[in-house]
Amino acid sequence: MAESESLSRDEVAHVAKLALLDLTDEEIDLFTVQLSGVIDTAREMNALDLDGVQPTHHPLGLVNVMRADELRPSIDRDEVLAQAPAVEDDRFKVPPALGEA
């Protein structure tokens, strides 16, 4: 099935890994077909001559906004931590970053 699609199963599995998503075999099969369909539509853009056209990143062409470096109240730390899945000593708690627990 994957042979006839724009994206291969392997590519879909690789992209899932980059996106930190763990897909089942069935999901990889389905996404291979569905994402290939969208990519095929996106290829319609190739029909346009876009040589020398500048890209638009943002409709208003805004530049960075800086504010004065003044003290002001921020969001309450306890209120933020109350919503976290795990907390220890006023910090977000996660499993080990290296190795395994």
Place this chain on the structure above:
Amino acid sequence: MTTPETASPAAFGDAQSIANDVSSGTRTAASVVANHLDRIATHDGEVHAFNVVTAERAMDAAESIDQRIAAGEDVGPLAGVPVAVKDNMCTRGVATTCSSKILEGWEPPYTATVVERLTNAGAIVVGKTNLDEFAMGSSTENSAFGPTHNPWDLDKVPGGSSGGSAAAVAAGFAPVSLGSDTGGSIRQPASLCGVVGVKPTYGAVSRYGLIAFGSSLDQIGPFTTTVADSATMFEVMGGHDPLDSTSANQPALAVSSKLDAGVDGLRVGIITEMAGDVIEGIDADVIARLRAAATALEAGGATVGEVSIPSSVYGLPAYYMVAPAEASSNLARFDGVRYGLRVDGANTALMNTASRTGGFGPEVKRRIMLGTYALSAGYRDAFYGKAQQIRTKIIEEFTAAYEHFDVLLSPASPSTAFALGDKAADPMAMYLNDVCTIPSNLSGQPSMSVPFGVGDDGMPIGVQILAPLMGDVVMFQVAAELERVANATNEAGA
């Protein structure tokens, strides 16, 4: 077609009449809110517009408004007006879920600027409305908490992604509501539910507290039953917000200033690609209503012509690269560390992956995958880069069109409301719903849907009005004229 009991826009009056009554003491805010909460309790089981109804908070707020009015205070232009808020806008202390399992139960520690400004003007939040998960969809079927039903026909979708907010207004659960529009998520459901829906100019209304989807496209706007109510909402919410660095540094646009001015002498251009068979799949009854709207404006003294925006044909593929690319980046923050769902894993990376896998639904995963692919090494120039160049082309073509026209017209949605389940299995068929609305998200220009009659199936059809950047005032001027004609036609027919 008989109107079902679930459909009753402005069941207890529009926002203007409620604010007048409450300010003058003819009605109390408490009685107005109680009326709406009763109607929600009776009918939202069938419609499912709300993820949560904040009944107690709303009654407390109403009583406080009534006390202030009794003390002689002017509480603002939205005194006692119930408002339903799309559940992707932060409300401090009230669950904000984006209709996703990954945020189920999360209570934000701050409130969105738009909600803050509406409540400061006297409005009362009655609940948070259902949406396609993270605003990704055109039918509200992608909600983790079940679909919303169209109040005019419960077997049909309300559109999306702001389907809950559009349905809430059509059902008379609130006279006004808030939506967000990244590719049509206000205008398409407004069209399908027969209410007014506005996407202001990008940056004209603050997005602080809106959970980001596609940051260069997202815009908050109102749903209402009248053009004047949308104008009031816009003026209350608009204007610079130092908390949103993309907010335009200028006061709110005076969109109610020309509602009575008529359209004599205005130049109206129908977008050729959306009024025939250049873009396929736009239904004949929808195009017929568009032509009828143009004729009505001509009768009001406007000149009507046609104008081609050739690159609009490529808006859809460009959008479905840009929006997922930005979404894949924005949704990287949902990793099980600081908020929302955590699924345990032996180390941080495994925990991140398990949390995202367990928390996101299929459409969100699809968009994250698409965006990650479009931005990945070797494909970025071919897909994301090209899409951004098409954005430039669309902006140039719109700019050229506005040298000859004050506003442009197109359909808001290619069809009336379709049946629940009809397009759920085919992402590309669903994406085609956005074909008329996407170009003005890519360009940042304002656009809105105004109800203008019904289709062959008796379901509502909206006409889309588009205007130049920061040209929201003339857009509202034209919308008010279409509304006058539609109301006169309804009365003549009744």
